Amino acid sequence: MNKKILYILTSLLFFSTAIQAQPIIESKVDTTAIKIGGNIHYTITALADKGTRVHFPENNQLGAFEITQSYPTDTIVKNGKVELVKSYDLTNFDEGAYTLPQLPIIVDASVFKTDSIKINVLGVQVDTLKTPLYDIKGISYNQASFSTYWYYIIFVILSLAIGLALYLFIKYRQEKNLTEDDKYKTPYEKAVKKLKKLEEKKNWTRGDAKPYYSEMSIIVRNFLEDTFDISAREMTTHEIMMLLKNTLNIKKIKLKPEVVKEFKRILETSDLVKFAKSQPSENEIIGDTNKIQSIIDNLNEAYPISAATQTERIRLREERKKRRMRFRIWVPVGVSVVLMLITAIGYYFTSAGEREYNLFTFNKTKRLLEKEWITSTYGSNPGITISTPTVLVRKNETVLQEAKFEGLESIQQFKFNTLEDPFCIMLNNSITKKEFKAKEKDIIANAIKMITQNYKVTDIEYDTSDYDNANGVVGTIIEGHFKIEIVNSGKIEEKLFEGVLTQYGENRSLIFGFYQNNDELGSELLQRVFESIQYNSEN
Known part of the structure; x- marks a missing residue:
């Protein structure tokens, strides 16, 4: 009898120890009812012996619920035992009653399951009388994307840039190919600038005044020819003076006699330098240059060039200038307009789905x-x-x-x-x-x-x-x-x-x-x- 009792007590002790050795698995949620899209905090706790290997679910979905956040496993040591805590944030976007299923927890080689939990996902009620609503948006077409509009904006900018580049290119080519007459606005401006450049050269410093006086004589003769339309470059000094006096009388130009006399003297000096190898001093050369400038100023004041007095040569030059300007402006403008028109036509046909109605229908x-x-x-x-x-x-x-x-x-x-x-x-x-x-x-x-x-x-x-x-x-x-x-x-x-x-x-x-x-x-x-x-x- 005593042996039988001892056997029973030993068995009870064995099973008690075995039961105590089993891990304890618990699960809980912070709420059993959420609105659509709300969060549930789901926690699984496993209490086991030290050294026990526990594996929690690592899926993206737990039943009908989506895992939005999976937290690292926390480990807590208690009285020789290890408590492992695994937490998840769950959500669901469909209204209804759902069950969070039993989940398998692997402890060493054994499988244990959590309890199932019922969760209600509630819909959101909208009071259209109290909640402000907004106007219905219009239909959005593929052609109406903002990125597509950028293409057309870029094409327009590119059209303008091409026009500007063409304008600058034409201007460069025109100015590069200008004739001597086209570079100056008036005969007076031409004579003044050429005299200034000649003076800056100071050719006489090399001991030879002939090139200087020759060029100065050409400048003055060209001025007379452009201003009075006479062939002064092919005439002698005597012929020039006779023709100049006659022209002053015919055109009733009032010029002081001393100016005419000084002009004759300088032309004669120029002839001596060119043909008789005369060599004036530096002071005389500078003085003659200043006097020529003064003579040109007096002639320009006495007979300024205007629409009524301009020569045929000046008139033709002005017409050439206007033609160049028109070509320089209208060709780039025309090219830009054509390119923008092509862009507009392309936009018209590619955005046909966006137009509210046929533009050619008037009713x-x-x-x-x-x-x-x-x-x-x-x-x-x-x-x-x-x-x-x-x-x-x-x-x-x-x-x-x-x-x-x-x-x-x-x-x-x-x-x-x-x-x-x-x-x-x-x-x-x-x-x-x-x-x-x-x-x-x-x-x-x-x-x-x-x-x-x-x-x-x-x-x-x-x-x-x-x-x-x-x-x-x-x-x-x-x-x-x-x-x-x-x-x-x-x-x-x-x-x-x-x-x-x-x-x-x-x-x-x-x-x-x-x-x-x-x-x-x-x-x-x-x-x-x-x-x-x-x-x-x-x-």
């Missing part, structure tokens, strides 16, 4: 019909889907909220243009409550009142009839007319309007289109809008 309604239409969904629960020439813009008008029927949960309005514009589309989308009891005729009358009360509208008349389209949408169609006074011009115009009232569950939608009385395409455009009406039951 505004026809433009809207011919352009590419846009299909959008407006409102919620589930919202109404229609096709329009352009995206309707949300309008949060105070009067719209104040005038709504009892039993309406919310009402939203979307517009394209206003009643004063040639064409206008308005959409009212309402969400009703169970206690909503208004009749269709009351809804239509109230809507027309709200739309027109901010304008000077009179003589409103309309009729209603049943409506259905190819998408299976049924409702009531409204057709009518009224007169409106345009505020800026004071002009009174007659407008036609058509509308459709539809219902889908708690959603009531009223679409109106307004156009001018003489617009033959307005009704066609609206019929296209009405035929596109549909509700997306998947929303």
Whole structure:
């Protein structure tokens, strides 16, 4: 008996020791309910003997939850045991009830599992009456990318740069190939600058005054020839003086006799230097240079060159100058304009999808019909889907909220243009409550009142009839007319309007289109809008 008891006690001690040797695995979360995209802090704790090898999950996903952060394992030593702590941040972007599954924890060669945990992922409720909403954005086309616009901007800049470079090149070539006459504005400027350059050379310092006097004589003769249109370069000094005196008398030019006398003396001195090898002193050469300059000044003052007195030679030179300037300016400008025109044509055809309408169509309604239409969904629960020439813009008008029927949960309005514009589309989308009891005729009358009360509208008349389209949408169609006074011009115009009232569950939608009385395409455009009406039951 004692042996049997001893055996039982020994067995109990063995199993107790074995149980105590088993590692302890625990798991917990900081919350069991999050909103979509919120974080859960998930912690797994393993308590085991020292030297035990523990392996935690290292996946990107734990069941239906995505791991956004995996923290390093913390190790804590307690009473001869090792506590290993592994933490994760988890998230989920789909609303619903999920279970964080049992996860395998490998301890040495054994596998242990954590407990499963239920997590609720909650949706975000949006109150459209209190939360500010923004206008629906227009359709973005591939051609409308900003990087594409940069190409055209670069092409324009390059066109201007090519034009500028061409202008500078032509100017350089023209100035390089200028004739002697084309380099100076007047004979006086030409003579003065040439005399100054001659004086700076000081040829006489080499003991020979002949080159200096020869060049000075040529400068003066050219001045006489350019100014009075006489062939002075081929004449002797005597002939020049006789012709000069005769020209002064004919043209009635008043020049002091001493100036003419001094001019003759210098020309004679020049002849002596050139042909008789006379050698004046340096002071005489400088003096003659100054006197020649003074003579040219006196001749220019007595007979200044103007449009009436210019010679044929000067006139031809001025014409050549104007032709050069025109060529220098208009060729670069023409090249730049052609390049920019090519760029504009390229932009026109590559951005065809962005244009609001055909530029060659002058009827505004026809433009809207011919352009590419846009299909959008407006409102919620589930919202109404229609096709329009352009995206309707949300309008949060105070009067719209104040005038709504009892039993309406919310009402939203979307517009394209206003009643004063040639064409206008308005959409009212309402969400009703169970206690909503208004009749269709009351809804239509109230809507027309709200739309027109901010304008000077009179003589409103309309009729209603049943409506259905190819998408299976049924409702009531409204057709009518009224007169409106345009505020800026004071002009009174007659407008036609058509509308459709539809219902889908708690959603009531009223679409109106307004156009001018003489617009033959307005009704066609609206019929296209009405035929596109549909509700997306998947929303």
